[in-house]
Amino acid sequence: MADAARRMRDLAEKALREPFPLRIRAWDGSEAGPPDAPMLVMRRRRALRRLLWKPGELGLARAWVAGDLDIEGDLYEALDLIAGIVWDTDEDGAPHPGGFRRAVDLLRNPHTYRLAREALVLAGPGLPPSPPPEEARRRFGPLHSPGRDKQAISHHYDVGNDFYERVLGPSMVYSCAYWEHPETTLEEAQYAKLDLVCRKLALRPDQTLLDVGCGWGSMVLHAAEHYGVRAVGITLSTEQAAYARKRVAEAGLTDRIDIRVQDYRAVADGPYDAISSIGMAEHVGRDLYREYAAHLYGLLRPGGRLLNHQIARRPWADEEAYHVDEFIDRYVFPDGELAPVGSTVSRLEEAGFEVRDVEALREHYALTLRAWVRNLEDHWQEAVRLAGAGRARVWRLYMAASALSFEQNRIGVNQVLAVRTRPSGAAGMPPARPWP
Template identity: 75%
Template sequence: MADAAPRIIDLAENVLSRPFPLRVRAWDGSEAGPPGAPALVLRRRRALRRILWRPGELGLARAWVAGDLTVEGDLYEALDRLSGLFWERPEPAAGAPSGARHALEVLRRPATYRLVRSVLALTGPGLPPAPPPEEVGPRSGPAHTRRRDRAAISHHYDVGNDFYALVLGPSMVYSCAVWADEGTTLEQAQTAKLDLVCRKLGLREGRRLLDVGCGWGSMVIHAAEHYGVRATGVTLSVEQAEFARKRVAEAGLDDLVEIRVQDYRDVADGPFDAISSIGMAEHVGSERYLEYARILHGLLRPGGGLLNHQIARRPLGDEAAYRVDEFIDRYVFPDGELAPVGATVSRLEEAGFEVRDVEALREHYGRTLRAWVTNLEENWRQAVRLVAPGRARVWQLYMAASALAFERNRIGVNQVLAVRTAEDGGSEMPRTRSDWLS
């Protein structure tokens, strides 16, 4: 009898204590769930075993990455419907069990136990399936040491420049673009973002710029080409550096731009007139953030400016309760951490900076991510050839879910403009926003 899907819906609703928001289509051809909703397709029995052994977001993610589970219909709508079960659940009250513990408690109830036995009869016996190979293995030692940071950056960025070119487009900019209107292209929006950073920092010919986490060199190339600065870009990714150096040479900017494989903590040839840090500070970690801010402050000459472009999370009532997203930590950004924008501003001020401006670009990032997802899906076969199916699925899920997170105001992104003021309180920063918007 083909009845796996209704049993799965039954189990999910017992565990979640609410209606399951998607249809379910199981490996035996059965289907159940709300009409018209996107379908969660369990292609193999193993998908259910992954979810049963690790209830919640990580079990679903592992099934997705392994290709055991997929979505038929609008992926964004499916993730939006699931968000109430995982990402938008209220924080547990003091003393209440966490989401995972609650699921385990429900699974121990006699009625649920009988239902689980029924489902297990369909999935077959077996130990937990091994995680897909794209998952980061156990990590030892403290986070954010130089060695561990190099490994984390390599996991995320050293997956092939051709793959990133396919997703990001010719700009090779891996951060939030700035969209002027509906007719703006991704390339135009990324150029607008780079130019906005240059104007905020008041760059001009002869100035020295340090770009921390320079990626594939787009910021330093733009600054040198259009503003005449002497730019140094540092990255921990060998593949990024090789690609960036080639771009610099092709642009004829070898006399103005230097690309280094170097930890920002090891930069010792300051002072610089300006520093840009675009989408890098998320890798620093809360325990190291003040150190990061103090190092950048020390690398600036008095009067010089910092543009810190960084994703932010919403503050919690109890900051000690913050936990890194399991899927992101295991598959996307190992050891990455998000902080509220207020905490970032406070750390920069504690390090000696004067914060001059904070600009929120949250909606812009949702649109940027959707553009990247479109690029990936339109070139899916090529992407799979470049990085293997599992890695391509990681990126599809990560970017689509992140787009919704920005659009639903679960996370944001901000450009914080700060200055190392001179002893007399002076700086050469633009005086008002109109100076960089004109």
């Protein structure tokens, strides 16, 4: 009799000491659990072995990426239901090991060897499964050194420009859009975000703009086309740079836009009238953030403005204990680190900036991520052909989970506008915000 699903459900509920919220379909075709819940599909025994050998977020991610495990039904609902099992969250926002870890503690209890033995029998014999090939390889060099940063950036951004076209759409902007109306399209919302940045920077014809982490060139193109600036865009991704240069040439703006493969620490040709850093500071590293802020300060002319658009996390009660989630570090943004918005503001002011405006766009990023997930799902077969099934699965999982994190205020995103004031102290800012 096929009963693997029932046995898994019973084991999970004994180990977790609470009802398991998803319906389960096992590799033998059996099903168990709430009939109206999303379906957790365990395609192979190996999925269970992955969870037993690496309980928690990383084991679940490896099983998902490898295709050993899947979700049928509403992915967002399923992720929301199991979030408290994989990770619990303290009141101070710091995650601590959730239900899977509780299960492991229970299995290690000498009074529960029978439960542990049953789980191992159900999983079948075998050594720990190897991680999927999409998992980031070991990086070499000191953390956040230029060479190691280039390796980390390549893992995420050199997946293939054609793949990113399917996910991001025609705008090719890989950061939070600005949704002025619910019926706004993704492309309209990204245009609105780029224009908002230009207006906050008060760009004017023939001013010089440095875009740090320029991606596929969308910001420098918008600023040059609509505000007449001369722009430099820098990226560590060779694929992004090639794509951006092609777009610049097609727009006839090679005399106004320079795209470089360059670390921000190597830029030495200022001063610039304005600097934009959109979704790049997450790669800097918290120990180097003061150096990052000081270097940008040195590249601005007195009176120049910086617009820093950055994802933020909730503060931890013990900031020294902060660590990046294993799934994000190994599959999505190797070596990426988030900081609370207050920390970002402090580092900027320590570097000499006057912070003039902070705008929270948390809900906007949730809408953006859901739009990207729809794009990926609408172009699924093409995405798999271009990047491979595992990579496409990584992107679908991380974007859907991130959308929920923004919606539930686990993470946020902020635009911080700062000024390098003149020696007199004048900031050159209007008395009221001229942007919405």
